[in-house]
Amino acid sequence: VTDTRLELELRQQPAALERLLLAQGATAKELGALLRRRDVRYLLIASRGSSSNAARYAQYLLGRANRVPVSFATPSLYTLYQQPPRLDGALVIGISQSGESPDVRAVIDEARRQGRPTIALTNRPESPIAVAADAVLPLEAGDERAVAATKTYLNSLGAIALLFASSTRDKSAFRELELMPGRIAEQLERSFEDAALLDSYGGIHGGTVVARGINYGTAFEVALKIRELSGLLFEAWSAADLMHGPVAAIAPDWPVIAIAPSGPTLASMRTVIDGLVARGARVAVVADDQAVLAQGAVPLRLVEQIPEWLSPLATVIPGQVAAFHLARLNGSDLDNPHGLSKVTLTL
């Protein structure tokens, strides 16, 4: 039974992604050319909240695409301090699902003042940020009303993947991306099947999500989603940073979700999972490899054979479903959680 707006939107994700790919392929091709411009030495992304988690995907993916480094803006330098950096060499991308964030807007305005190219990724092509930027890549996620972003997050990743494929002019990348709506639909089915494994998490107070490399942003998004929906104290760490001290707070029985799809980061993730299991943590593993799934107490299966560069579109799904399931266990109001509002305006 689909009884909440949130679950409806969760399940709309494959269709939303398909709509984006069909509607915005041509625009993405034009914008991809911008990323290859010789005077673009780095990308500067301005974002807040879930959009910042999508921005981390861009950092890894677009960093590998044209070997162009990706940096994040510090909006308060533009707003509170009124000392914006000089931006020569930058291509500025604002990501804002609502298109309303005044601080993201401030970074775009400053870039235009300095004559630098700007792109807005937003679900609202008529919003202030879209109007302020030179070019817009609409997210095409459709109306999203649940406070917790799901399909706008997935489509932000999809838009970044489109920019990657078009900036590298890699035809196999386009073909791999076109398969993703179907893979996401399979992933949703599988993750809803696995969700009952989380019933033993009824009495938890919090948890830690850990990932590395291209899924670093996934860790933040999954932690944020659980936190927003259930009010549980979930946090995210890079597997590399966690071992530099913060692991001290991982006590026996503490819930950990390890995002460990196949790819270059898997060996490093396996070592970290072993270390966490040795400390007695209760580890749920999001993986496609059977041996890796067996390392933890709770296996959360990924659909197999998704290319590593697209894995964040799939790995977030078990996390979203876990957030939904944990919030229900916790008795939260899924569409109006914990006094949050859909759009937050910060300067």
Place this chain on the structure above:
Amino acid sequence: VTDTRLELELRQQPAALERLLLAQGATAKELGALLRRRDVRYLLIASRGSSSNAARYAQYLLGRANRVPVSFATPSLYTLYQQPPRLDGALVIGISQSGESPDVRAVIDEARRQGRPTIALTNRPESPIAVAADAVLPLEAGDERAVAATKTYLNSLGAIALLFASSTRDKSAFRELELMPGRIAEQLERSFEDAALLDSYGGIHGGTVVARGINYGTAFEVALKIRELSGLLFEAWSAADLMHGPVAAIAPDWPVIAIAPSGPTLASMRTVIDGLVARGARVAVVADDQAVLAQGAVPLRLVEQIPEWLSPLATVIPGQVAAFHLARLNGSDLDNPHGLSKVTLTL
């Protein structure tokens, strides 16, 4: 009674900072000229752990200095993925107290391969990272043996402040910086006086540290220090991001430490403190303004009239002392906490 290595090193901080300023002023002047080079379009910092918290100070301070944007490296692109970005326009700074981090080393090596200038900030001028870089700014913190970094962190901030003062050639900045060892000594006294106010925190499980702008890194450092020493689940948020959803997990009585020195971010911090108090959080306020101190349940006083750009050198002190005090309340072994080791090597 000074009965631990940690407390000894905490109290050595004013002397350590003074040593840095006396010994490395001339080197900092040379390096400051590098930051003004016309082909330097942005700074790229590679770091892990506490050094990444110091890097956030550099992001705000050096971003304001010559209006040169500061970006953080994603070491796994250089190591696990072996797809390093092109670095034209970058000046690369590696920060590593031990000088051992292989991933920080990988970023420096790649920058040299691409013919870009590199600087190492390290407490060990003979370490691999120092040897790999074109230039070294030694931290001069002296021998640090407690697992939790204190004086190497303070001196990392001091080194960044020296680079700021020398790159802007601002004589009043040098004078303000030279006063800091004395101010830090006062701050230590005041913070040890205030520590007893934290006795009521004996039964807590975790907490949240919140800050904005130039003290954003301070929030991470204070949370890390408490976490490393006491094993309590402390986390850090930008005041702007916290209100975008993560605040859902701030339940009544949850401990919050708000870093709120006078300056451009104070109005925004005051609003956030009010919001947290309204949610029933138990807020300790680190501030110099009496009205701000009165907003929270626990006032942790800052020494007055420290210039905002240098405030992170002072604001970390009440956090370090709180970490020390909470760990004692918790019965932790302060010099060998929670199975951590002093140097962590990640690729």
